[in-house]
Amino acid sequence: MTSPFRPSSAAPLGTGLSRSFGQRVALWIGDAAKKTPARTAALVFILAAVLFTILLSLPAASADGRPTPLHDAMFTAVSAVTVTGLVTVDTATHWSFFGQAIILVAIQTGGLGIVTIALLLARAVSRRLGVKSKVFAQQSIGSSGLGEVGSLLRIVVLTTLTIEAALAVVLVPRFMIVDEKWWEGLWHGVFYAVSAFNNAGFASNIGGLAAYGPDLWTLVPIMIGVFVGSFGFPVFLTIITHRFTRARWTLHTKLTLSVTTMLLVAGAVAWGALEWNNTGTVGELGVGDKIFHALFSSVMMRSGGFALTDTGESLPATLLATDALMFVGGGSASTAGGIKVATIAVLFLAIVAEARGDKHVRAANRTIPDATLRLAISVTFLGATLVLSATALLMLVTDAPLDRILFEVISAFATCGLSVGLSEELHPFGKYVLSALMVAGRIGPAGLAAALAVRQRTLLYDVPEERPIIG
Amino acid sequence: MTSPFRPSSAAPLGTGLSRSFGQRVALWIGDAAKKTPARTAALVFILAAVLFTILLSLPAASADGRPTPLHDAMFTAVSAVTVTGLVTVDTATHWSFFGQAIILVAIQTGGLGIVTIALLLARAVSRRLGVKSKVFAQQSIGSSGLGEVGSLLRIVVLTTLTIEAALAVVLVPRFMIVDEKWWEGLWHGVFYAVSAFNNAGFASNIGGLAAYGPDLWTLVPIMIGVFVGSFGFPVFLTIITHRFTRARWTLHTKLTLSVTTMLLVAGAVAWGALEWNNTGTVGELGVGDKIFHALFSSVMMRSGGFALTDTGESLPATLLATDALMFVGGGSASTAGGIKVATIAVLFLAIVAEARGDKHVRAANRTIPDATLRLAISVTFLGATLVLSATALLMLVTDAPLDRILFEVISAFATCGLSVGLSEELHPFGKYVLSALMVAGRIGPAGLAAALAVRQRTLLYDVPEERPIIG
Ligand SMILES: [K+]
Ligand SMILES: [K+]
Numbered sequence: 001m002t003s004p005f006r007p008s009s010a011a012p013l014g015t016g017l018s019r020s021f022g023q024r025v026a027l028w029i030g031d032a033a034k035k036t037p038a039r040t041a042a043l044v045f046i047l048a049a050v051l052f053t054i055l056l057s058l059p060a061a062s063a064d065g066r067p068t069p070l071h072d073a074m075f076t077a078v079s080a081v082t083v084t085g086l087v088t089v090d091t092a093t094h095w096s097f098f099g100q101a102i103i104l105v106a107i108q109t110g111g112l113g114i115v116t117i118a119l120l121l122a123r124a125v126s127r128r129l130g131v132k133s134k135v136f137a138q139q140s141i142g143s144s145g146l147g148e149v150g151s152l153l154r155i156v157v158l159t160t161l162t163i164e165a166a167l168a169v170v171l172v173p174r175f176m177i178v179d180e181k182w183w184e185g186l187w188h189g190v191f192y193a194v195s196a197f198n199n200a201g202f203a204s205n206i207g208g209l210a211a212y213g214p215d216l217w218t219l220v221p222i223m224i225g226v227f228v229g230s231f232g233f234p235v236f237l238t239i240i241t242h243r244f245t246r247a248r249w250t251l252h253t254k255l256t257l258s259v260t261t262m263l264l265v266a267g268a269v270a271w272g273a274l275e276w277n278n279t280g281t282v283g284e285l286g287v288g289d290k291i292f293h294a295l296f297s298s299v300m301m302r303s304g305g306f307a308l309t310d311t312g313e314s315l316p317a318t319l320l321a322t323d324a325l326m327f328v329g330g331g332s333a334s335t336a337g338g339i340k341v342a343t344i345a346v347l348f349l350a351i352v353a354e355a356r357g358d359k360h361v362r363a364a365n366r367t368i369p370d371a372t373l374r375l376a377i378s379v380t381f382l383g384a385t386l387v388l389s390a391t392a393l394l395m396l397v398t399d400a401p402l403d404r405i406l407f408e409v410i411s412a413f414a415t416c417g418l419s420v421g422l423s424e425e426l427h428p429f430g431k432y433v434l435s436a437l438m439v440a441g442r443i444g445p446a447g448l449a450a451a452l453a454v455r456q457r458t459l460l461y462d463v464p465e466e467r468p469i470i471g
Numbered sequence: 472m473t474s475p476f477r478p479s480s481a482a483p484l485g486t487g488l489s490r491s492f493g494q495r496v497a498l499w500i501g502d503a504a505k506k507t508p509a510r511t512a513a514l515v516f517i518l519a520a521v522l523f524t525i526l527l528s529l530p531a532a533s534a535d536g537r538p539t540p541l542h543d544a545m546f547t548a549v550s551a552v553t554v555t556g557l558v559t560v561d562t563a564t565h566w567s568f569f570g571q572a573i574i575l576v577a578i579q580t581g582g583l584g585i586v587t588i589a590l591l592l593a594r595a596v597s598r599r600l601g602v603k604s605k606v607f608a609q610q611s612i613g614s615s616g617l618g619e620v621g622s623l624l625r626i627v628v629l630t631t632l633t634i635e636a637a638l639a640v641v642l643v644p645r646f647m648i649v650d651e652k653w654w655e656g657l658w659h660g661v662f663y664a665v666s667a668f669n670n671a672g673f674a675s676n677i678g679g680l681a682a683y684g685p686d687l688w689t690l691v692p693i694m695i696g697v698f699v700g701s702f703g704f705p706v707f708l709t710i711i712t713h714r715f716t717r718a719r720w721t722l723h724t725k726l727t728l729s730v731t732t733m734l735l736v737a738g739a740v741a742w743g744a745l746e747w748n749n750t751g752t753v754g755e756l757g758v759g760d761k762i763f764h765a766l767f768s769s770v771m772m773r774s775g776g777f778a779l780t781d782t783g784e785s786l787p788a789t790l791l792a793t794d795a796l797m798f799v800g801g802g803s804a805s806t807a808g809g810i811k812v813a814t815i816a817v818l819f820l821a822i823v824a825e826a827r828g829d830k831h832v833r834a835a836n837r838t839i840p841d842a843t844l845r846l847a848i849s850v851t852f853l854g855a856t857l858v859l860s861a862t863a864l865l866m867l868v869t870d871a872p873l874d875r876i877l878f879e880v881i882s883a884f885a886t887c888g889l890s891v892g893l894s895e896e897l898h899p900f901g902k903y904v905l906s907a908l909m910v911a912g913r914i915g916p917a918g919l920a921a922a923l924a925v926r927q928r929t930l931l932y933d934v935p936e937e938r939p940i941i942g
Contacts, residue, residue: 315866316866316873317863317866317867320859320862320863320866320873321863324859347848347852350845350848350849351845351848351849351852351853353845354842354845354846354848354849355849359842361845370841370844371825371830373841373844373845373848374821374822374824374825374832374844375825377818377821377822377825377844377848378821378822378825378826381818381822382822388791388795391791392788392791392792395786395787395788395791396788401872401873401874402787402791402872402873402874402877403872403873403874406873
């Protein structure tokens with residue numbers, strides 16, 4: 001496995017005059033990665049979004065052969081590369097096959113995304129590694145041993161390709177049976193496999209998943225792909241290393257899997273109970289179908305973004321519950337967004353510790369450091385602030401009611417992609433706001449974590465404790 | 472100063488057969504206060520709400536001499552005793568003078584409220600004081616020296632009466648000039664003085680404060696009363712003890728005053744900027760009036776609840792900004808509600824510490840214990856959960872849009888009293904939900920803090936640290 005940045009880290013400093021342009025760029029990236037890894041990763045990420053925007057603006061990318069307006073091209077590119085799935089134009093009808101292929105590549109780029117970029121950057125600077133990158137790598141992938149970076153990178157790519165291939169093997173035959181032409185079925189099968197595992201929520205066919213009706217052969221693999229995709233690479237790594245010997249799992253894996261399961265159940269119960277008699281969604285279906293829809297909807301709230309019913313027809317209370325569950329998002333260093341399930345787990349454990357009068361926050365016979373708790377607070381409040389600010393901004397440019405705005409904003413922040421249809425109605429300014437929010441949501445929590453954790457300032461003197469009165 | 476519970480704590484245990492009923496009740500309260508002080512305080516508080524509900528249900532309490540329906544009587548009683556100020560019937564026209572007097576007594580009872588009850592309970596059990604009560608008293612009033620309880624209680628009552636009297640001295644002459652009859656002016660002056668200092672937001676005249684127009688002689692004292700009332704007794708205590716020698720102030724006082732000032736400025740700027748051209752509120756006024764309205768509105772977001780303009784006419788973005796500022800609320804152990812400014816200050820300081828890479832959360836040369844941080848998280852998440860749950864419940868019984876429901880719900884939780892007029896439109900079930908939320912909001916954060924902090928479980932062995940991946 002070779003890294004594109006390898007030369008820069010191998011080259012000694014101060015011999016720059018004879019270097020090629022490529023070497024200079026690699027050196028610059030390696031240097032920037034050492035100084036400000038989070039910012040560099042974000043920059044690389046934004047550059048990818050710009051590249052895909054340009055590609056999608058090309059006349060060849062649209063079905064009618066005319067250039068797509070910047071705000072729609074950018075929105076789609078950002079939505080794909082952040083694996084969000086919100087759209088302002090219909091993916092099936094607006095784009096040409098070339099356009100859809102660009103979207104698929106953007107999804108795969110974004111899905112391997114920031115974690116891989118982080119790994120590449122970490123590898124690039126591995127010989128002269130500063131403490132910042134170490135912390136960044138640890139925060140992003142849950143491992144501080146940088147000798148492992150190469151094998152981690154292999155695992156990321158292999159896991160992704162393996163699971164996507166498995167999904168495609170199940171899905172392609174089904175789509176070949178359903179679709180008119182065999183190559184259409186092949187294309188849709190591959191597209192849905194990639195879109196599902198990456199929690200992207202993009203649909204390549206007219207009418208989306210709902211067009212195939214309640215077909216378990218299509219829906220169950222997609223559900224499983226989305227569900228597994230939301231765990232994140234640190235969890236895959238643990239399971240690959242220790243299989244299902246739960247005692248040897250990391251605390252992170254235990255927390256992520258148990259909280260993801262709890263959220264799945266909570267979401268399904270809430271969605272099912274609220275929508276049970278709603279004729280706009282599942283009110284007229286049988287009991288079994290209702291339960292399946294509830295489970296499917298709950299899985300998609302993590303970050304999947306596929307919908308079988310018209311989300312805009314859901315009850316306001318359902319939208320509110322979905323808001324809360326989308327905000328939490330998926331696993332750390334996964335293709336899912338949100339503040340992440342480990343974050344909410346740590347906050348919840350802190351509250352339980354407080355209620356029990358424990359001095360330390362503990363779980364599974366491990367102590368969770370107070371610094372981790374502070375990080376969890378920071379991520380949560382940054383997320384809430386982003387959501388509130390974007391909501392307020394959109395309120396100034398649209399007359400849509402708060403519940404629709406809030407839903408679309410949280411879906412963008414959490415890179416979830418469920419939609420009440422607001423994105424396509426928005427003024428270009430609103431589309432730019434949501435685009436910025438998708439980028440912030442994708443690089444935000446992990447990037448913030450890295451940016452925040454870079455400096456461990458140790459004061460040499462202690463100051464007395466004093467507690468303000470809370471509540 | 473004698474306490475009604477004194478006999479119980481003075482009486483030796485085990486001589487119960489010859490005791491009177493009153494002694495038994497006092498003993499029971501003293502006993503309960505020792506075991507579960509927070510729950511006892513909440514119970515006493517709820518009993519007060521029930522008593523005022525019964526009184527307001529009497530035919531004599533309403534202007535037309537007919538009994539008021541339970542849901543309106545209870546809503547008003549709860550709103551008054553929690554010093555919230557939300558109403559379902561017009562205070563000026565629905566109630567008789569007797570009814571208004573009951574409301575005033577309820578406000579004063581609630582205003583002295585839970586802090587005083589806590590102090591009385593603490594005093595009652597001072598001779599055989601368990602650690603729970605000590606912690607409770609410390610959390611509620613910021614002092615663990617229980618020899619001070621008597622003098623603290625005196626300070627609470629004296630401060631309240633002194634400031635209310637000062638307000639009345641300024642307000643009564645003004646109302647006497649404006650109102651038709653001198654006794655009406657006297658009544659309104661006293662009512663507004665009590666209502667303002669207790670952050671109650673109840674108005675006794677037809678049309679409320681807006682009826683007097685932009686009259687600075689009325690509005691400035693009320694603004695100051697509300698602003699000072701939102702600081703809380705721990706702050707008064709510090710200032711009474713150390714005057715304005717800032718270096719000797721407690722950290723709590725420094726944080727509360729500085730964050731309250733910041734929120735005042737932020738609220739005024741946000742409200743003013745958003746409403747500047749809104750013809751439904753201040754769009755047609757002069758620049759000076761606009762600025763005054765912005766300042767007045769910002770002060771009232773802490774917990775005051777008075778409004779000069781129709782809150783329902785404000786822009787959606789203004790309502791959202793107000794939501795956030797109401798949720799924060801006022802000072803700890805004050806008549807204001809919300810999660811409290813010290814809580815948000817601690818969370819903010821934790822985020823700053825994280826960003827700077829500090830090992831400890833520090834402010835004004837003091838370390839804030841990690842336990843305090845956990846308490847702040849707990850209070851905030853309990854608050855958010857209460858707000859979300861109540862919003863979802865109301866959504867099931869009303870077709871009102873999310874922004875109106877959320878505003879009224881946060882106003883109830885934060886015992887703020889600003890209203891978009893939803894309370895009076897609600898089905899009785901909705902009124903009960905808001906009533907429960909006002910009670911939870913009033914006793915919640917402080918009561919929760921006490922309930923949470925009661926047990927300091929010390930494990931005798933240490934378990935290894937392990938940090939989940941956040942964000
Ligand atoms: K998504
Ligand atoms: K109030």
